[in-house]
Amino acid sequence: MNQSVLLKCEDLVFGYGSSEKKATGLAAPFNFELSAGEVVALLGENGCGKSTFLKTACGLVSAVSGRVILEGHAMDEIPVRDRAKLVSLTRMGGVACDRMTVRDYVSLGRMPYAGLFDGRSAEDEQIVDESIRLLELEKFADRWVSELSDGERSRVYLAEAIAQQVKVLLLDEPNAFLDIPRSRKLFEMLRMLAKERRMGVIVSTHSVEYAEKYSDRIMVIENGVVCCAAAGDARAEGLLDWTKP
Amino acid sequence: MRRINTRILVAFVLLVSLAGLLSYLTIFSGTVGLSWSDLSFRSLPYASVQSQILWEIRIPRLVAAVLSGLSLAVAGLSLQTLFRNPLAGPFVLGISSGASFGVALSLLLGFSFGHFGVLSAAAVGAMAVTALVMLVAARFENSTVLLIVGLLVGYFIDALISLMIVGSDAESLRVYVSWGMGSFGRLTLDSVWVFALAVLVGLSLVLLSIRYLNAARLGDDFAKGLGVNVRRGRMMVLLGASLLAASSTAFCGPVAFVGIAVPHLAFMLFKTSNHRVLLPASALCGIVLCLASCQFSTVPLNAVLSLVGVPVVLWVIVRGGGVRR
Numbered sequence: 001m002n003q004s005v006l007l008k009c010e011d012l013v014f015g016y017g018s019s020e021k022k023a024t025g026l027a028a029p030f031n032f033e034l035s036a037g038e039v040v041a042l043l044g045e046n047g048c049g050k051s052t053f054l055k056t057a058c059g060l061v062s063a064v065s066g067r068v069i070l071e072g073h074a075m076d077e078i079p080v081r082d083r084a085k086l087v088s089l090t091r092m093g094g095v096a097c098d099r100m101t102v103r104d105y106v107s108l109g110r111m112p113y114a115g116l117f118d119g120r121s122a123e124d125e126q127i128v129d130e131s132i133r134l135l136e137l138e139k140f141a142d143r144w145v146s147e148l149s150d151g152e153r154s155r156v157y158l159a160e161a162i163a164q165q166v167k168v169l170l171l172d173e174p175n176a177f178l179d180i181p182r183s184r185k186l187f188e189m190l191r192m193l194a195k196e197r198r199m200g201v202i203v204s205t206h207s208v209e210y211a212e213k214y215s216d217r218i219m220v221i222e223n224g225v226v227c228c229a230a231a232g233d234a235r236a237e238g239l240l241d242w243t244k245p
Numbered sequence: 246m247r248r249i250n251t252r253i254l255v256a257f258v259l260l261v262s263l264a265g266l267l268s269y270l271t272i273f274s275g276t277v278g279l280s281w282s283d284l285s286f287r288s289l290p291y292a293s294v295q296s297q298i299l300w301e302i303r304i305p306r307l308v309a310a311v312l313s314g315l316s317l318a319v320a321g322l323s324l325q326t327l328f329r330n331p332l333a334g335p336f337v338l339g340i341s342s343g344a345s346f347g348v349a350l351s352l353l354l355g356f357s358f359g360h361f362g363v364l365s366a367a368a369v370g371a372m373a374v375t376a377l378v379m380l381v382a383a384r385f386e387n388s389t390v391l392l393i394v395g396l397l398v399g400y401f402i403d404a405l406i407s408l409m410i411v412g413s414d415a416e417s418l419r420v421y422v423s424w425g426m427g428s429f430g431r432l433t434l435d436s437v438w439v440f441a442l443a444v445l446v447g448l449s450l451v452l453l454s455i456r457y458l459n460a461a462r463l464g465d466d467f468a469k470g471l472g473v474n475v476r477r478g479r480m481m482v483l484l485g486a487s488l489l490a491a492s493s494t495a496f497c498g499p500v501a502f503v504g505i506a507v508p509h510l511a512f513m514l515f516k517t518s519n520h521r522v523l524l525p526a527s528a529l530c531g532i533v534l535c536l537a538s539c540q541f542s543t544v545p546l547n548a549v550l551s552l553v554g555v556p557v558v559l560w561v562i563v564r565g566g567g568v569r570r
Contacts, residue, residue, distance in 0.1 A: 060466055084472030097463055098331075099518040111460060112472040118456045118521055164471075 006200040007034040007057060007087070007168050012066035014049065014056040029066055030226040032219070034168065034200040039191055041211030041231070042204040044221035045242065050204040051091075053221065054170045057202065058089040071167065084112035087168040090161040092154050092176050097145040102156050105145050106131050109163030131163040134189070150177035158186070162193070169193070171203040175210070183207060187214035208243055253522055256514045260529040267536035271307045272299065275542070279303065300434060306542075308437050309429035310535040312444045313497045314507075316489035318531025319524060321504030322511070323451050323486045326458050326520070327479065328388050334504035335490030338395035338483075342402035343374030344494035345425065349406045352421045353413040363424060364436065364495050371491030374398060375484070382483050388465075391483075426545040427498035429535070436496070443492035450485030451524070454478045458520040500535075501547045502554025507531045 009032040044050050055061040059075045068075040070086050097105055110124040132141050135155040154177050175183040187210045194201045211218055218234040220227050222242055229237045273279050279295050320335040347370025348363055350356040381394045457478025460468035465475045511527040538549040
């Protein structure tokens with residue numbers, strides 16, 4: 001196996017349900033590899049299965065059939081704590097984070113590395129500070145997350161994932177609440193993280209323009225079928241035809 | 246250099262000092278004045294009436310207030326986190342009703358529960374409901390289902406108790422109603438260790454689940470994503486909280502409001518939801534509240550606690566601090 005491949009899907013069928021017959025939101029079996037330093041944009045209409053795929057890729061939802069392999073190990077065989085050091089899924093609309101400051105929230109990203117009583121080392125604090133700086137959250141680090149705007153909150157969620165220091169970063173519509181300059185900045189940062197930290201990034205989005213500009217490959221889920229092509233070739237290969245009026 | 250939050254430090258020092266002062270008052274103030282000399286090693290027969298009052302009444306009451314305050318506050322906080330419901334408390338799982346059912350069987354229908362009498366009856370009832378809750382928790386992933394089952398079991402048991410009350414005599418009913426008012430005066434020195442052991446086990450189970458509690462605030466999927474074994478964490482917290490609430494109810498009766506109000510009080514003081522801080526903070530607040538209520542020994546315990554608890558919960562709701570943040 002190629003050493004730089006971080007995530008591999010083998011004949012993967014994903015969806016909700018225990019068998020192919022019972023499963024809902026089913027996609028046809030597909031193969032896919034995510035390498036270190038690569039950004040893959042995941043596109044598709046609402047309800048096509050983007051989020052389900054991302055949940056399957058991080059082990060939150062079991063594959064209906066086929067396998068997800070993370071750094072050479074089958075997903076089911078990796079202990080949950082070790083898995084949390086390898087892959088992280090960031091969703092923008094989750095449970096409301098009540099009674100939590102921005103710093104507290106970002107600090108949760110260090111939990112996979114914490115001991116029995118969830119303490120944080122000086123190194124953990126430093127990583128949290130770096131993540132806060134990277135996402136330009138210093139100004140409201142001590143404010144309540146619930147008091148922030150949706151866009152600011154998106155950056156907090158992302159900072160938490162970055163503090164987790166995973167190899168594979170999965171993001172579910174991270175720019176849904178961001179303004180145009182911040183969206184651009186986000187995609188630039190994802191690209192920088194992938195290249196500099198040798199991370200693999202899969203980012204689901206509805207921003208076709210950013211997907212073409214900032215990702216290495218584009219993955220499209222359409223009518224239960226998953227297709228993938230180099231970002232520059234996706235349009236020519238017809239992967240983006242569904243976006244036309 | 247790691248950050249030390251001054252607010253947290255000051256709040257802890259204040260609460261510990263307050264708990265110390267109230268402990269002193271609980272032991273030494275009252276209708277019979279006691280002094281340090283009465284606090285000599287316990288020996289039978291007692292050297293004086295004062296010494297007997299100290300060892301037979303004051304110290305068991307102090308221990309009951311401390312253990313009960315600690316256990317109800319910790320149980321309340323952990324259940325509020327688990328259910329992500331700021332108004333959940335130790336009794337939402339029907340544990341209090343279970344204990345009341347055991348006591349009603351003993352006092353109203355005359356069933357015998359062995360050496361400890363009413364204590365055993367309450368413990369058996371509370372544990373039976375706890376077992377049922379654990380059974381449901383093992384079967385359903387959804388915490389809301391558990392919450393609904395707990396409330397329904399509570400209503401069902403309350404209805405059964407009502408039926409028992411209808412056919413009971415006035416004296417039995419008086420004793421039962423008196424038990425329902427809660428008291429820190431029922432614990433005897435001989436049974437202190439049983440209470441302490443139950444609290445220790447319950448507390449250990451909750452403390453070992455701090456990672457789960459810190460992550461579970463944001464949902465089970467989020468916790469799984471942070472490498473937390475959600476199923477194990479949930480079972481440990483449920484078992485620990487049930488044990489804490491059940492032991493307190495068994496020894497002190499159904500003590501109201503500590504479980505619901507104290508976690509909010511602790512949050513208002515410490516302004517953090519990190520359970521590494523909030524668990525000891527809630528425990529201390531619970532201890533202080535219960536010790537404070539000991540100073541009004543002539544008024545029923547639940548009346549005192551409700552008079553404090555109701556305004557606190559109302560304040561939380563009106564101010565929105567408990568729900569919004």
